Amino acid sequence: MKAWLKSGSPWIWLNGGAVAMCMIMVVGLIGLIAVRGFGHFWPANIAQIEITNEQGEQIVVMGEIVRSQTIPSAVARDAGNEVPEDIDMVTRYLVKQGNRDQTGRDFVWYLELGMGEFTYPLDAYQIERREWGNFYGQPVALLREGEIVSTPQQSGFWRDMQAALDRSLKLHQEIQRLERRQIGRINSGLEQLRLDTRRLDLRDVSGPEREAEDARIAAARAELDAQYEELRVELDALKAAQRRDTLQMVTAEGAQVDLSMAQIVRVTAPNGMSVPAKMGQYMERLWEFMSDNPREANTEGGIFPAIFGTVTMVFIMSIIVTPFGILAAIYLREYAKQGLMTRVIRISVYNLAGVPSIVYGVFGLGFFVYFLGGSLDRLFYEAALPTPTFGTPGLFWASLTLALLTLPIVIVSTEEGLARIPSTIRQGSLALGATKAETLWKVIVPLATPAMMTGLILAIARAAGEVAPLMLVGVVKLAPTLPVDGTFPFVHLERKIMHLGFHIYDVGFQSSNAEAARPLVYATALVLVMLIVVLNLTAISIRNRLRERYRNASD
Structure with missing residues (x-):
């Protein structure tokens, strides 16, 4: 036994076991996040339940069964439920019944006491809306301008309803295009004309020059107003056309509700869907989550602006931190006198x-926002004051703050890479007649490139997951426009952005609908982890290519 202990084999097994445990924990954590998050997009069946309440009244509930719990009867009584004294434990079900505009609540707990069997009617519809969350009910008729077009008793009802929905979605996309692009361009032009007038006032321009400028501004404003009036008429016509169709539904309680197609995103009947159909619906919802804008205080819709903002901020941060960190490390290792300072x-x-x-x-x-940003506003954007341009949190200041935060990581990694290069390489280069600068930039720096990339990998991993500093310097709950678009100068560094880390914090801790936000927290967390992995793998691939390139060159 003593010989076995002295051989070091136990430590090898101990290290291997520790690595295996770590791998199991990491895979288990990611698996838990994936199941809890991405399982949310699977079309769940809609249950209809008859419940006899404490007053002996029959109520009907329709919705998705989210989960069940077995709790002590005392807890149920504390929640206001009447439970017989001879029952110690009771099971309750969390039902996502939707219809928040009708009942005021999305998720409700129901005790199994007095609960009948679960039924799954084939004509139960789940309707995703732009506001008020999901609606659960059964169809009555499809109306067009108040007239019945089709009813569920007719064979073509589902086809007619989907055709009306597709038409409404196309009109919605056209409305969004007009509002964000063309009307947005007009608003930008009007704001620029306002700033031109403000600049003339600040410069005290008068006489013929002022008259000519005022005439130009007035003509340009009149042209933009005319364009806006044309777009407004077109926009009103599109909105009226979108409101043409109405889906008439009835709730489980028997209330009839008219839902305008303009407010509907998707209609599904999951109880009658096959597994392949549900898989297709799952992929569609997952793609919407990755590519769409958020809705309903970030508890519905997608996270594309947060993904875009995270990637853009990390990219700009990398451009800023890499040269500064590398130059600082080169100076400290190669040029600075090695003394107390x-x-x-x-x-x-x-x-x-x-x-x-x-x-x-x-x-x-x-420093960045108030001092530097305020100074830039006073120097270059005086006409826009008191509305700040760079004197307010934005993308550039968030990237610069993260660059400052990760700068020590790049400096330390680069310096260690420079220190590992043998002195014989430096001496050999100098002996062949190369200057110190030529030796540094043509021999030493290329050999230290993998260490520099290692520093950048660590910086990306830390920066992508930071939340606390970003809340102060540019990340917001909802950014209406992306920092990159088709409007000059195309990259708007002054705009605020969304971030996946802050999105997780906001949805998980600031949402008024915690149950609706719970699966989105897991899904967004997994997207953030995968995004960091992709960014790191990209940097690692570049590092390995550079390592092989300069290793072959040195051979």
Whole structure:
């Protein structure tokens, strides 16, 4: 036994077991997130339940069975339910009954006491709406301008309803295009004319020059107003056409509700769908989650603006932090005199890596936003004041703050890479007649490139997951426009952005509908993890290519 212990084999097994446990925990965590998050998009069957309440009244509930719990009877009594004293434990079901505009609640707990059997009617519809969440009910008729077009008793009802819905969705896309692009362009033009007038006032321009400028501005404004009037007429016609069709539904309680097709996103009848049909619906919903804009206070719709904002911010951060971090490391290792001051600077860099991220956010808000941004506004955007342009949190300041936060990581990694290069390589280059600068930039730096990429990988991994500093310097709950679009100058660094990390925080802790937000927290968390993995794998691939390239060159 002593010989076996001295051989080191136990430590090998111990390390292998620790690595295996870590891998199991990581895979288990990601699997849990994936099941809890992406399982939300599977079309669940709609149950109809008859319940006898405490007053002996029969009520009918329709919705999705989210989960069940077995709880002590005392807990149920504390919640206001009447439970017989001889019952110790009772099961309750959480039902997503939707119809929030009718009942005021999306999710309701129901005790199994007095609950009849679950039935799954084939004509139970789940209707996703732009507002008020899902609607659950059974169809009555499809109306067009108040007249009945089709009823469920007719064979072509589902086809007619889907055709009306497709038409409404196409009209909605056209309305969005007009509002965001063409009307947005007109609004930008009007704002630019307002700033032109403001600049003339600030410069005290008068006389013929002022008259000519005023005439130009008035003509341009009149042209934009005329274009807007044409678009407004077209927009009103599209909205009227979108409201043409109405789906008449009846709730489980028997109330009749008219739903305009303009407010409907999707209609499904999951109880009658086959497994392949549900799989197709699942992929459609998952794609919508990845590519659409959020709705209903971020509890419905997609997360595309958050994905786009995260990737854009990390990309700009990488462009900023890489040259500064590499140059600082090269100076400290290759040029700075190795004395007390250099050691103090190096220790300070190491300590900066451990500073809480919220401190960087406070610094970014005070120095970057208020000081630098305010100065830029006074120098270049005086006409827009008091409305700030760069003197308010935005994409550029968020990226710059993250660059400052990750700068020590890049410096330390690069410096360690430079230190690992043998001195014989430097001496050989100098002996062949190369200058110190040529040796550095043509020999040493290329060999240290993999270490630089390692620093960048670590910086990306930390920056993509940060939330606290971003809340102060540019990330918001909902950003109506992306920082990159077709309007000059195309990349708008002053705009606020959405971020996956902040989206998780907002949906998980700030949402008024916690049950609806729960699966989206898991789904968004998994998307964030996968995004970080993709970014890191890309950087690792580049690092490996560089390593092989310069290894072959050195051979």
